Amino acid sequence: MLTLNKGMLFIRCSRYEYLVKKGSMSNYSFHLKDEDKTGILEALFEKTDFPVPQERLAEELSNKISEPNEKYVSDLLEQLLEIEVMLECPNAQQIEKPVCIMTDLEQVSVIQDIFEKGGYSAQLLVLDDANHNEQFISLNHNEAASEKLEPFEYVILFKNHFSPGTFYQANKLCLEQNKKLIIAYLDGSEGIIIPLLNFAQVGCYNDFEILRESSFYNLLDYQVMKERLLQQDKVQPTSHPLHFHMLVNQTALLLNQYMQFSSLNYYAYSMDFERMVNTKTRLLKFPKCPSCQSDKNLVHAFI
Ligand SMILES: [Zn+2]
Known part of the structure; x- marks a missing residue:
């Protein structure tokens, strides 16, 4: 038709x-x-x-x-x-796309809604260490999690707060299976989208984190917060629902671009809702990243 x-x-x-x-x-x-x-x-x-x-x-x-x-x-x-x-005219079979989305239970309905309206058929997996049903995924159980991600080409991780521990786990899993990983999260009033579609070209999440941390002027306070979040993956109750909607919408639009054109993979995006400024950062691969480079003996202080 x-x-x-x-x-x-x-x-x-x-x-x-x-x-x-x-x-x-x-x-x-x-x-x-x-x-x-x-x-x-x-x-x-x-x-x-x-x-x-x-x-x-x-x-x-x-x-x-x-x-x-x-x-x-x-x-x-x-x-x-x-x-x-x-x-x-698209039919249901043609828009079948190998996308898997991992997120917390509270965010499932928002994400599902936006992706369905955008014509994506994505499999949603809820992050939960206690529940081992089909719709849940525990990143602590490496083998079981790998098995669940196996059929998908793209893995998207949505969080409505900064969650370094979860990002390291997803990063490791996707590196092992060479999946295209997109990490999208709210960090206070900032939305961050990190498309790691080719680890060999743009490095992994650790490379991005080192790059981001190198620009912080209040590094010590940030490290205290990060240490705390690594011990306790706490959901910040202050995140604004509209900010999360924007984050998910923007990620869905980017995903659409990535699926159609392969040349736009080199930037991470920041949406600063405090100053209302959008910026992008060139993703850089560090030569000695212990996660995605060969030298496993070198360890970043916060990995
Ligand atoms: Zn790396």
């Missing part, structure tokens, strides 16, 4: 010419011209009910244009599909 791309405007300039625009600033802006003056564009944009199967559309268009020509119509449809003026 084919449909017109609902994200685009098709503006009639004449019977034989239409302007295609996505938005005022978008690069996606061009004219479609019916050089042979067959009336095919008018028939397509103004006299067709969508969605419609491709063969029926080709037949209908052939009947409506001045000089019926099957090849002309089918070539045009192929071109319009290529430039995404027309799209194949």
Whole structure:
């Protein structure tokens, strides 16, 4: 089944010419011209009910244009599909994506809602060390957790607070299985998204943490907080629901980009909700990271 791309405007300039625009600033802006003056564009944009199967559309268009020509119509449809003026209607099987999301029980419904609306079919696993049912995952049980992550290409970890202990465990598991890991969390009023899609290129979570810590001016206070959180993975009751929504939405959008284009994998993102500033940080691989590099004898002071 084919449909017109609902994200685009098709503006009639004449019977034989239409302007295609996505938005005022978008690069996606061009004219479609019916050089042979067959009336095919008018028939397509103004006299067709969508969605419609491709063969029926080709037949209908052939009947409506001045000089019926099957090849002309089918070539045009192929071109319009290529430039995404027309799209194949997604069906349930096509949007099946190998994504697994790990999070705390309190966040499940929010994440599920956002991902379902975005058309993702992701498997949600609840972080829980006590429960060993199918929908739960305990990162403390390495083997069982590895088995649960095995079928997935992407693993996303959502936390609504800074949870270094959980991040180390997820990092280790995904390194062992070479999974594409995205860690997204709230740290007070800041949302952080770390896409670790290729450990060999961008390093692992430990590399990011060292990089982030190197920029802190209040390092000592931070270390006290981190030590505390490592001992007790405490949920901060102050995190704002809207901030978490933003974090999940942004992560879902990024995931969509990563699945379509492989070249955008090099940055971590920060959304600072106190100052309302969004920034990105180039991910750097440290040459002697004990987690993802060969020298296992070197240990970062806080790993
Ligand atoms: Zn590393």
